[in-house]
Amino acid sequence: MQSLQQKASEWSGVPTEDAFSIDDTNLFQKLGLDTFINLSTNFYNRVYDDEEEWFRSIFANSEKENAIQNQYEFFIQRMGGPPLFSQRREKACKEMGDAELDGDHVKPENSFYSNPVIFKRLSLEKLWHPALIGRHRPFPVTHQAAARWLHHMQQALDSTPDIDDDSKTKMMNFFRHTAYFLVAGDELKNQNQQIPCKHAAKRDDS
Numbered sequence: 001m002q003s004l005q006q007k008a009s010e011w012s013g014v015p016t017e018d019a020f021s022i023d024d025t026n027l028f029q030k031l032g033l034d035t036f037i038n039l040s041t042n043f044y045n046r047v048y049d050d051e052e053e054w055f056r057s058i059f060a061n062s063e064k065e066n067a068i069q070n071q072y073e074f075f076i077q078r079m080g081g082p083p084l085f086s087q088r089r090e091k092a093c094k095e096m097g098d099a100e101l102d103g104d105h106v107k108p109e110n111s112f113y114s115n116p117v118i119f120k121r122l123s124l125e126k127l128w129h130p131a132l133i134g135r136h137r138p139f140p141v142t143h144q145a146a147a148r149w150l151h152h153m154q155q156a157l158d159s160t161p162d163i164d165d166d167s168k169t170k171m172m173n174f175f176r177h178t179a180y181f182l183v184a185g186d187e188l189k190n191q192n193q194q195i196p197c198k199h200a201a202k203r204d205d206s
């Protein structure tokens, strides 16, 4: 059976090593905070104004300003900047108090975003990809949705000032691969299977 990474590579046309070439350079240092904020603002302006109602409706329960902040904090942290994304969730952890994890396994019904303690553990271990699947569980992340998301992101990258071509290529490869990784995760959900635990994720990487 194909792993999620293999499916992501096949469907996106991006080999895994190209997807993670975002780690070759510190893109946060290169581009700076404002560029990331501008990129996510640009992206979500397009999403919330999308003429395609089916796509716009996926975001109907999210406030645009929150969605923008969630996205740029994630990108900044993932691309070499300060851990803004984790810090905000760690704060939520403290507010909720500590809870016990179920071993090392994350059950789908206990998705990490609905449990900030699990999120914290996963984020510290840098298991971004499986964790993102958990966050996208409520949404229909289909092939069609991935293509539309990527269309808006390509346009946002092209029209945000100060993003050089090399950074754009690296980021777009990461986005393409991740988008189809999420589609593969969505298909698992539909087959009523479990989100991979960290051991499965390690196997995926091999």
Ligand code: HEM
Residues within 6 Å of the ligand: 058, 059, 062, 063, 066, 067, 068, 070, 071, 074, 113, 132, 135, 136, 139, 140, 141, 142, 145, 146, 147, 149, 174, 175, 176, 178, 179, 180, 182, 183
């Ligand atoms: C959040 C949909 C791809 C990263 C969301 C949200 C929706 C969504 C509806 C909730 C908005 C919010 O409240 O923040 C989709 C769809 C995708 C897609 C349909 C198509 C494939 C991606 C990709 C990435 C990504 C490729 C990363 C490269 C995130 C992050 C959040 C988010 C970091 C915020 C999570 C949080 O704050 O809890 N997405 N997404 N998404 N998405 Fe996606």
